[in-house]
Amino acid sequence: MKECKCNRNEIGMLIKQISFQMRTHADMDLRKCDLTWSQAHLLRHLAKAGGQMSQKQIEKELEISHPTVVGLVQRLEAKAFVLREPDRGDRRCKRIRLTDRGRQCDAAVGQAVETLERVMCAGMTSEEQRTLRRLRDLGKMHMA
Numbered sequence: 001m002k003e004c005k006c007n008r009n010e011i012g013m014l015i016k017q018i019s020f021q022m023r024t025h026a027d028m029d030l031r032k033c034d035l036t037w038s039q040a041h042l043l044r045h046l047a048k049a050g051g052q053m054s055q056k057q058i059e060k061e062l063e064i065s066h067p068t069v070v071g072l073v074q075r076l077e078a079k080a081f082v083l084r085e086p087d088r089g090d091r092r093c094k095r096i097r098l099t100d101r102g103r104q105c106d107a108a109v110g111q112a113v114e115t116l117e118r119v120m121c122a123g124m125t126s127e128e129q130r131t132l133r134r135l136r137d138l139g140k141m142h143m144a
Helices: 011-033 037-048 055-062 066-078 100-121 126-143
Strands: 052-054 082-086 094-098
Touching: 011 037, 011 100, 037 052, 037 055, 037 066, 037 094, 037 100, 052 055, 055 066, 055 094, 066 082, 094 100
Parallel strands: none
Antiparallel strands: 052 094, 082 094
16 A cells, blocks of 8 residues: 655645544534535524525625535525525525524524534633634635
Protein backbone atom coordinates (compact mmCIF):
# COMPACT_ATOMS: atom_id res chain seq x y z
CA MET A 1 0.00 0.00 0.00
CA LYS A 2 1.33 3.47 -0.91
CA GLU A 3 2.21 5.89 1.84
CA CYS A 4 0.26 9.15 1.89
CA LYS A 5 2.55 12.03 0.86
CA CYS A 6 0.18 14.78 2.09
CA ASN A 7 0.95 16.74 5.22
CA ARG A 8 -1.84 16.02 7.68
CA ASN A 9 -0.72 18.98 9.79
CA GLU A 10 -1.50 21.59 7.12
CA ILE A 11 -4.05 24.05 8.47
CA GLY A 12 -6.34 23.60 5.47
CA MET A 13 -6.36 19.83 5.92
CA LEU A 14 -7.06 20.16 9.65
CA ILE A 15 -10.02 22.48 8.97
CA LYS A 16 -11.34 20.06 6.35
CA GLN A 17 -11.11 17.15 8.80
CA ILE A 18 -13.01 19.07 11.49
CA SER A 19 -15.64 20.11 8.95
CA PHE A 20 -16.06 16.51 7.77
CA GLN A 21 -16.43 15.22 11.34
CA MET A 22 -18.96 17.94 12.19
CA ARG A 23 -21.02 17.19 9.07
CA THR A 24 -20.95 13.45 9.81
CA HIS A 25 -22.15 13.96 13.41
CA ALA A 26 -24.79 16.47 12.34
CA ASP A 27 -26.10 14.24 9.53
CA MET A 28 -26.50 11.34 11.98
CA ASP A 29 -28.27 13.56 14.51
CA LEU A 30 -30.55 15.19 11.91
CA ARG A 31 -31.52 11.92 10.23
CA LYS A 32 -34.52 11.71 12.59
CA CYS A 33 -35.81 14.94 11.02
CA ASP A 34 -35.15 13.67 7.47
CA LEU A 35 -32.57 16.43 6.97
CA THR A 36 -28.91 16.74 6.10
CA TRP A 37 -26.60 19.31 7.69
CA SER A 38 -26.73 21.51 4.58
CA GLN A 39 -30.52 21.39 4.46
CA ALA A 40 -30.79 22.12 8.18
CA HIS A 41 -28.39 25.05 7.83
CA LEU A 42 -30.63 26.58 5.15
CA LEU A 43 -33.78 25.99 7.26
CA ARG A 44 -32.08 27.63 10.24
CA HIS A 45 -31.31 30.75 8.22
CA LEU A 46 -34.87 30.91 6.92
CA ALA A 47 -36.25 30.65 10.46
CA LYS A 48 -33.94 33.40 11.73
CA ALA A 49 -34.98 35.62 8.80
CA GLY A 50 -38.67 35.45 9.71
CA GLY A 51 -39.45 32.34 7.67
CA GLN A 52 -38.68 33.55 4.17
CA MET A 53 -35.84 34.78 1.98
CA SER A 54 -35.08 35.14 -1.71
CA GLN A 55 -32.84 32.57 -3.34
CA LYS A 56 -30.31 35.36 -3.95
CA GLN A 57 -30.27 36.21 -0.22
CA ILE A 58 -29.68 32.56 0.60
CA GLU A 59 -26.75 32.39 -1.85
CA LYS A 60 -25.19 35.50 -0.35
CA GLU A 61 -25.75 34.73 3.34
CA LEU A 62 -24.76 31.06 3.17
CA GLU A 63 -21.96 31.80 0.69
CA ILE A 64 -23.00 29.01 -1.66
CA SER A 65 -23.53 28.92 -5.42
CA HIS A 66 -26.82 29.30 -7.25
CA PRO A 67 -26.90 25.63 -8.41
CA THR A 68 -26.26 24.48 -4.83
CA VAL A 69 -29.15 26.61 -3.52
CA VAL A 70 -31.44 25.34 -6.27
CA GLY A 71 -30.61 21.72 -5.39
CA LEU A 72 -31.08 22.26 -1.64
CA VAL A 73 -34.39 24.05 -2.17
CA GLN A 74 -35.65 21.35 -4.55
CA ARG A 75 -34.90 18.62 -2.01
CA LEU A 76 -36.45 20.62 0.86
CA GLU A 77 -39.50 21.38 -1.26
CA ALA A 78 -39.89 17.68 -2.14
CA LYS A 79 -39.87 16.90 1.60
CA ALA A 80 -42.42 19.70 2.28
CA PHE A 81 -40.06 21.80 4.44
CA VAL A 82 -40.24 24.85 2.16
CA LEU A 83 -42.27 26.39 -0.64
CA ARG A 84 -40.75 28.21 -3.60
CA GLU A 85 -42.85 31.09 -4.89
CA PRO A 86 -42.38 33.98 -7.31
CA ASP A 87 -41.67 37.29 -5.58
CA ARG A 88 -44.68 39.61 -5.76
CA GLY A 89 -42.50 42.62 -6.57
CA ASP A 90 -40.14 40.90 -9.02
CA ARG A 91 -41.44 37.78 -10.79
CA ARG A 92 -37.88 36.87 -11.84
CA CYS A 93 -36.98 36.47 -8.17
CA LYS A 94 -37.96 33.36 -6.20
CA ARG A 95 -38.93 33.55 -2.52
CA ILE A 96 -38.31 30.53 -0.34
CA ARG A 97 -40.74 30.19 2.55
CA LEU A 98 -40.82 27.76 5.47
CA THR A 99 -43.82 25.49 5.69
CA ASP A 100 -45.38 24.40 8.99
CA ARG A 101 -43.22 21.27 8.81
CA GLY A 102 -40.10 23.41 8.34
CA ARG A 103 -41.02 25.56 11.35
CA GLN A 104 -41.70 22.49 13.50
CA CYS A 105 -38.23 21.09 12.74
CA ASP A 106 -36.47 24.34 13.66
CA ALA A 107 -36.35 23.47 17.39
CA ALA A 108 -34.81 20.05 16.67
CA VAL A 109 -32.32 21.62 14.28
CA GLY A 110 -31.38 24.24 16.88
CA GLN A 111 -30.87 21.54 19.47
CA ALA A 112 -28.68 19.53 17.08
CA VAL A 113 -26.55 22.62 16.39
CA GLU A 114 -26.16 23.34 20.12
CA THR A 115 -25.19 19.72 20.80
CA LEU A 116 -22.64 19.76 18.00
CA GLU A 117 -21.12 23.02 19.32
CA ARG A 118 -20.95 21.60 22.84
CA VAL A 119 -19.25 18.41 21.67
CA MET A 120 -16.79 20.26 19.43
CA CYS A 121 -15.87 22.81 22.11
CA ALA A 122 -15.66 20.35 25.00
CA GLY A 123 -12.37 20.95 26.75
CA MET A 124 -11.87 24.41 25.20
CA THR A 125 -11.82 27.46 27.40
CA SER A 126 -13.86 30.53 26.47
CA GLU A 127 -10.61 32.25 25.53
CA GLU A 128 -9.65 29.38 23.21
CA GLN A 129 -13.07 29.56 21.55
CA ARG A 130 -12.66 33.33 21.02
CA THR A 131 -9.19 32.72 19.58
CA LEU A 132 -10.54 30.08 17.21
CA ARG A 133 -13.24 32.48 15.97
CA ARG A 134 -10.68 35.25 15.53
CA LEU A 135 -8.37 32.95 13.55
CA ARG A 136 -11.29 31.79 11.41
CA ASP A 137 -12.16 35.41 10.62
CA LEU A 138 -8.54 36.21 9.81
CA GLY A 139 -8.17 33.22 7.50
CA LYS A 140 -11.48 33.96 5.81
CA MET A 141 -10.52 37.59 5.28
CA HIS A 142 -7.28 36.61 3.53
CA MET A 143 -9.06 34.03 1.35
CA ALA A 144 -11.64 36.54 0.05
